[in-house]
Amino acid sequence: xxxxxxxxxxxxxxxxxxxxxxxxxxxxxxxxxxxxxxxxxxxxxxxxxxxxxxxxxxxxxxxxxxxxxxxxxxxxxxxxxxxxxxxxxxxxxxxxxxxxxxxxxxxxxxxxxxxxxxxxxxxxxxxxxxxxxxxxxxxxxxxxxxxxxxxxxxxx
Amino acid sequence: xxxxxxxxxxxxxxxxxxxxxxxxxxxxxxxxxxxxxxxxxxxxxxxxxxxxxxxxxxxxxxxxxxxxxxxxxxxxxxxxxxxxxxxxxxxxxxxxxxxxxxxxxxxxxxxxxxxxxxxxxxxxxxxxxxxxxxxxxxxxxxxxxxxxxxxxxxxxxxxxxxxxxxxxxxxxxxxxxxxxxxxxxxxxxxxxxxxxxxxxxxxxxxxxxxxxxxxxxxxxxxxxxxxxxxxxxx
Numbered sequence: 073x074x075x076x077x078x079x080x081x082x083x084x085x086x087x088x089x090x091x092x093x094x095x096x097x098x099x100x101x102x103x104x105x106x107x108x109x110x111x112x113x114x115x116x117x118x119x120x121x122x123x124x125x126x127x128x129x130x131x132x133x134x135x136x137x138x139x140x141x142x143x144x145x146x147x148x149x150x151x152x153x154x155x156x157x158x159x160x161x162x163x164x165x166x167x168x169x170x171x172x173x174x175x176x177x178x179x180x181x182x183x184x185x186x187x188x189x190x191x192x193x194x195x196x197x198x199x200x201x202x203x204x205x206x207x208x209x210x211x212x213x214x215x216x217x218x219x220x221x222x223x224x225x226x227x228x
Numbered sequence: 229x230x231x232x233x234x235x236x237x238x239x240x241x242x243x244x245x246x247x248x249x250x251x252x253x254x255x256x257x258x259x260x261x262x263x264x265x266x267x268x269x270x271x272x273x274x275x276x277x278x279x280x281x282x283x284x285x286x287x288x289x290x291x292x293x294x295x296x297x298x299x300x301x302x303x304x305x306x307x308x309x310x311x312x313x314x315x316x317x318x319x320x321x322x323x324x325x326x327x328x329x330x331x332x333x334x335x336x337x338x339x340x341x342x343x344x345x346x347x348x349x350x351x352x353x354x355x356x357x358x359x360x361x362x363x364x365x366x367x368x369x370x371x372x373x374x375x376x377x378x379x380x381x382x383x384x385x386x387x388x389x390x391x392x393x394x395x396x397x398x399x400x401x402x403x404x405x406x407x408x409x410x411x412x413x414x415x416x417x418x419x420x421x422x423x424x425x426x427x428x429x430x431x432x433x434x435x436x437x438x439x440x441x442x443x444x445x446x447x448x449x450x451x452x453x454x455x456x457x458x459x460x461x462x
Contacts, residue, residue: 189322
């Protein structure tokens with residue numbers, strides 16, 4: 073019993089020395105996942121060459137291109153602007169005329185954990201496009217978060 | 229973790245059953261089942277002295293000070309009320325600074341598993357095993373929540389305030405040794421499990437006063453106490 077305080081103090085020191093794991097092991101990537109499909113058969117389409125870039129709020133092309141003549145693409149991931157509730161993306165398949173994709177959405181703060189912090193998730197509201205090559209855009213899944221699911225189907 | 233709880237619960241129920249059966253034996257041996265009444269024996273005040281060391285070891289990121297008052301009934305049952313003040317101030321791994329502190333409360337019951345050979349021993353040592361229900365309600369702050377986006381070149385920073393109401397359940401075991409007349413020292417080790425969980429995606433406190441760092445698993449707690457019997461009806 074005399075050793076009780078010493079044993080207990082050692083126990084406190086050992087337990088206090090156990091640090092919380094502060095490494096983030098969860099994905100923080102939130103993208104709009106878009107797949108390309110053939111409008112009649114509804115089968116996935118492999119595009120020979122694809123270029124995608126975003127337009128800023130003034131309608132000017134962003135400096136960094138999301139996909140620059142990317143070969144053999146059937147799906148793309150598009151980052152939505154967390155400060156805005158609408159985004160414009162220009163899509164060019166092969167050397168065909170460009171189409172513009174308009175995405176309207178809502179933003180929501182989402183807490184993951186203290187090591188990972190918070191992210192902003194989105195909920196799709198409206199999606200429109202020009203129809204040079206794109207025939208239609210189908211909204212498959214409205215909630216955009218870290219889950220890897222297809223949100224939009226672009227029908228060609 | 230479920231198995232640990234199952235085991236502890238089984239042990240607790242076994243202790244209760246043994247305690248009650250043993251009490252019944254005494255009553256039967258006295259030829260009357262109604263002879264044994266609820267007898268208040270004593271009241272002990274405990275002060276947790278471990279924060280003097282733990283606050284220093286945690287570099288002040290978390291702190292918790294607590295005291296408890298425990299009654300002794302029929303020299304077998306030990307209802308307890310604990311009151312404390314704790315908090316956290318920490319820059320977390322994601323860069324979010326967490327700040328929050330509050331009073332916390334616990335109530336529960338211990339059972340003495342140590343049977344004294346003498347009816348009135350010189351020193352009353354206790355080996356306690358029991359349960360607690362804890363509660364705290366407090367405001368907290370999350371500062372410098374950053375949402376950086378390299379592609380769009382945006383960097384949103386937010387500060388958020390939250391209110392948290394928490395209930396948790398504890399299984400506790402401890403020892404109290406009577407050092408000198410009515411003066412006790414001892415320790416309590418406890419495993420805690422949060423009963424209230426926030427909705428997925430909503431922010432929650434990093435540190436819950438009286439409970440500890442609120443992760444996904446159960447939390448262990450240790451107290452080193454100095455106690456004094458303020459009322460003693462032998």
